[in-house]
Amino acid sequence: MTQIPDDFGFQADHGTLRQMARRLLAERAPLSRTRELCERGGDDEGHAFDSGLYQDMVGLCWVGLDIDAARGGMGMGALTLSLLLEQMGRVLLPSPFLACSLAARALATVTEPRTAIDDDDEEEDESGEGDDSEPSTLDRIIGGDCIATVALSEPGRGAAGLALDYAHVQTSAAVDGDDTLVLRGEKNHVMWGTEADLVLVPARLRDEQRLGWIAVPLPCEGVEVSPEIGIDPTRRTARLRFDGARLPATALVADADDAERISRELLARGLTMVAAEVCGALEGVLELTATYAKERLQFGKPIGAFQAVKHPIVDVMVDVELARSLAYAAAAAIDAGVDDDEQLQLARMAKVKACEAYHHAAGRGVQLHGGFGFTYDCDVHFHVKRALFARATLGDATLHRRALAAALFDGDTRRAALAVVERGGLTLSM
Amino acid sequence: MTQDRTEALREFRAELRAWLADNRPEAPSFRLPQSFLEVESDAQFEFLRDWQRRVYDAGYLGFDVPEKYGGQGVDNDKKRITVQEMVRARTPFLVNVIGLHWAGPTILMYGSEAQKQRMLAPLLRGDEIWCQGFSEPEHGSDLASLQTRARPSADGERYHVSGHKVWTTLAHVAKWMILLARTGSEGQGSPAAEKSSAAKYAGLSYFLFPMDAEGVTIQPLVKMTGEGGFNQVIFDEAPMPKDALLGKEGQGWQVAMTTLAFERGAADPAARERGAQLVALFERLASLAARIERDGAAVIDDAVAREKLVALRIEAEALRWSGVRAAVPGLCSERPMVLPLMSKLTISEFNQRVTDLAVELLGAEAQLWLxxxxxxxxxxxxxxxxxxxxxxxxxxxxxxxxxxxxxxxxGLAKSK
Structure with a gap:
């Protein structure tokens, strides 16, 4: 049985890449730069993120890092990508990097595209009917020519949000004639939807009772993109309304088993990546708070000398480390190719642990900064907002805990296993 | 590692595994203690001591002790393998806990040749049990302020110990105590000087104290469970020879802390096996939740119970992988050493949360006792x-x- 290796698959060059990312982001994207971008509403090019930095990241081959070399990526693993995302999270980088990475991954997941891959179509017009648009789209994402995203959520699911499988997706795609798909429905909380050139949309294939993933170029007639006004100024999201948008049949990048596979992989990878990014953000808020506790003097000493301040900060640090272990384990599980169910379980755990810890840490961050913490001038509020955003991304803790409970506690096999668990011996050796 | 060495270690592991399969003791008729906090009866103690002797006699204990002192010769690989295999086989714990984890490594590091020759072999075999005399009734967390005194005799041949140590596990069966006592004159008669923190530390010395000395009274303490198993020890001018001193006079705090750092700073060689144990502890809780009912439905099907169970299951997984990650420096670069340093805190609190949730899920049944x-x-x-x-x-x-x-x-400011 495949298992996570003792070293998590970590190699020295992963550490080098992490160091490089840390230096680059410290120089180009410190939190002060994030604040500036948020306050100005974007960069000089009219993007809500630093598009120059994004292109430099593309130049460093970070987009597509985990995509097979044969498909134009770097062929590195989920752990490496996690280490990068952790550094981006640390500075709360406003960037569509995660959305693009997930979209690229989804496209790369389709091992047998519906039509034959033809390398010549790179220069074809994306909307050209009958063309094999799938591989060129991936190339364009990796090459930085296409900001892509994935539509993971539907308003109909309410607080549960996440709509990735046939049972939950309500958006529909009807076939009109031989070569046209007609898309109806609504997606919300689409990461960087307002900035995207392409969105991958899961939809029910009308009359066929199965799931399909459809690549929708933006802007597109019949697709209304409305910006959501979000709490986290470092993130942009959109509501997408499909009102009979007509797309070529080739826009269907995956259906049936392939589509379900994309959904599963997006979920496991997405949760793992969010967990990694959040671990970085956790480190960021811990650093802010610990630094303040060393510098701020009250009653004649640094407030960190008081246990009422020290202990909550330590608890945050402990949580950071626990969350990080889970995030790396989830990434290592993907790289090692452990059983799909185990991958997903670890990914859910990693995401829940990281986001709950982050939410708590950000709250402690505000509280321990005192009156200054309640002001807009203090950077901690960016973390509070990012924490709310991250918790809501890709399914909240309740959704994942319920799914974990079902996987861990339900089913005849599982119950039978629990029945024979060795009794007695309740104390751990420490 | 050479091919031969790898092969030799593989053989060693296979032999050990076979030996454990043949020799792992059957469950006794009485309750088998799961930790040194639970050793109460003579029968329990002798059962555990016998297990340690058999492990030692079979050549599987003492891979951190040179052969000339009764060990197996220092071999970190074999030590790691024995810890892994014993955790995996769920063997009883080795009862001379204080000896193996505290006294032994400290004697190896600071002991004289004579002390190493005398103490280590019987310690490893469990023939001589060790206890620890650090905490005192008035000095628990503020350990360095402890007041037990070791006064040199006029002829310089011995010390006389007076004072009171408490929460002393295994003292009732111990031959030796690692004893932290005040030898310095700095504090004497001068409370102000004693409070100065440098003097406080400088006045402490570390001894290997013989528990059969005159003037030693061992009184059992009853745990909050109503069970015995630990003690308080009162010293009334109890004599010990001058060579009971370990290291130098006044070096006691340093000696004690070095061992602590040694113990807490190392990644657990059996992290993977212990991680599996953490998850196994949770599984026993889940098994309980599957067996007990609330109004005819299994507790494990209750939505509130499930939320709480899953939260702990996630914690178990996080601890499990933290143990493994501790041995991968490249993934600990943010704060090297923090994982081993935090493991006592996190694992003991996890254990408390699991058992606490168990009594919560037991509901009306939780108040029934042994x-x-x-x-x-x-x-x-x-x-x-x-x-x-x-x-x-x-x-x-x-x-x-x-x-x-x-x-x-x-790096936060000190609290004291």
Whole structure:
């Protein structure tokens, strides 16, 4: 049985890449730069993120890092990508990097595209009917020519949000004639939807009772993109309304088993990546708070000398480390190719642990900064907002805990296993 | 590692595994203690001591001790393998805990040749049990202020110990005590000087104290469970020879802390096996939740119970992988050493949360105690919950652990 290796698959060059990312982001994207971008509403090019930095990241081959070399990526693993995302999270980088990475991954997941891959179509017009648009789209994402995203959520699911499988997706795609798909429905909380050139949309294939993933170029007639006004100024999201948008049949990048596979992989990878990014953000808020506790003097000493301040900060640090272990384990599980169910379980755990810890840490961050913490001038509020955003991304803790409970506690096999668990011996050796 | 060495270690592991399969003792008729906090009866103690002797006699104990002192010769690989295999085989614990983890390594590091020759072999075999005399009734977390005194005799041939040590596990069966006592004159007669922190530390010395000395009174303490197993020790001018001193006079704090750092700073060689144990502990809780009912439905099907169970299951997984990650420096670059330093805090608190949730899920049944015929799982869960405080308090309370982590790892200002 495949298992996570003792070293998590970590190699020295992963550490080098992490160091490089840390230096680059410290120089180009410190939190002060994030604040500036948020306050100005974007960069000089009219993007809500630093598009120059994004292109430099593309130049460093970070987009597509985990995509097979044969498909134009770097062929590195989920752990490496996690280490990068952790550094981006640390500075709360406003960037569509995660959305693009997930979209690229989804496209790369389709091992047998519906039509034959033809390398010549790179220069074809994306909307050209009958063309094999799938591989060129991936190339364009990796090459930085296409900001892509994935539509993971539907308003109909309410607080549960996440709509990735046939049972939950309500958006529909009807076939009109031989070569046209007609898309109806609504997606919300689409990461960087307002900035995207392409969105991958899961939809029910009308009359066929199965799931399909459809690549929708933006802007597109019949697709209304409305910006959501979000709490986290470092993130942009959109509501997408499909009102009979007509797309070529080739826009269907995956259906049936392939589509379900994309959904599963997006979920496991997405949760793992969010967990990694959040671990970085956790480190960021811990650093802010610990630094303040060393510098701020009250009653004649640094407030960190008081246990009422020290202990909550330590608890945050402990949580950071626990969350990080889970995030790396989830990434290592993907790289090692452990059983799909185990991958997903670890990914859910990693995401829940990281986001709950982050939410708590950000709250402690505000509280321990005192009156200054309640002001807009203090950077901690960016973390509070990012924490709310991250918790809501890709399914909240309740959704994942319920799914974990079902996987861990339900089913005849599982119950039978629990029945024979060795009794007695309740104390751990420490 | 050479091919031969790899092959030799593989053979060693296979032999050990076979030996454990043949020799792992059958469950005794009495309750087998799961930790040194639970050793109460002579029968329990002798059963555990016998197990340690058999392990030693078979050549599987003492891979951190040179052969000339009765060990197997220093071999970190074999030590790692034996820890892994014994955890995996779920063998009883080795009862001379203080000896193996504290006294032994400290003697190896600071002991004279004579001390190493005398002490280590019987320690490894369990023939001589060790206990620890650090905490005092008035000096628990503020250990360095302890007041037990070791006064040199006029002829310089011995010390006389007076004072009071408390919460002393295994003292009733111990031949030796690692004793932290005040030798310095700095503090004497001058409370102000004693309070100055440099003097406080400088006045301490570390001794290997013979428990059969005159003037030693061992009184059993009853744990909150109503069970015995630990003690207080009162010294009334109890004599010990001058060579009971380990290291130099006044070096006691340094000696004690070196061992502590050694013990706490190392990644666990059996992290993977222990991680599996953490998850196994949770599985026993889940098994309980699947067996007990609430109004005809299994507790494990209750939505509120499930939320709480899953939260703990996630915590178990996080601890499991933290143990493994501790041995991968490239993935610990943010704060090297923090994972081993925080493991006592996190694992003891996890243990407490698991047992606490168990008694919560037991609901109306939780209040039945050990002798009640209707008690679920013979009231093991409420007992484990009470015992969980032994781990969050003993060996440095969770609060002290947080101080250490805050000050040494995060660099926050000292709290005292």
């Amino acid at each position: 002798e009640d015929a209707h008690a679920i799982d013979a009231a093991e869960w409420p007992r484990a919950y009470l015992n969980s405080y032994g781990f969050t308090i003993g060996g440095g309370t969770s609060e002290i652990q947080r101080n250490i982590l805050g000050e040494r790892v995060l």
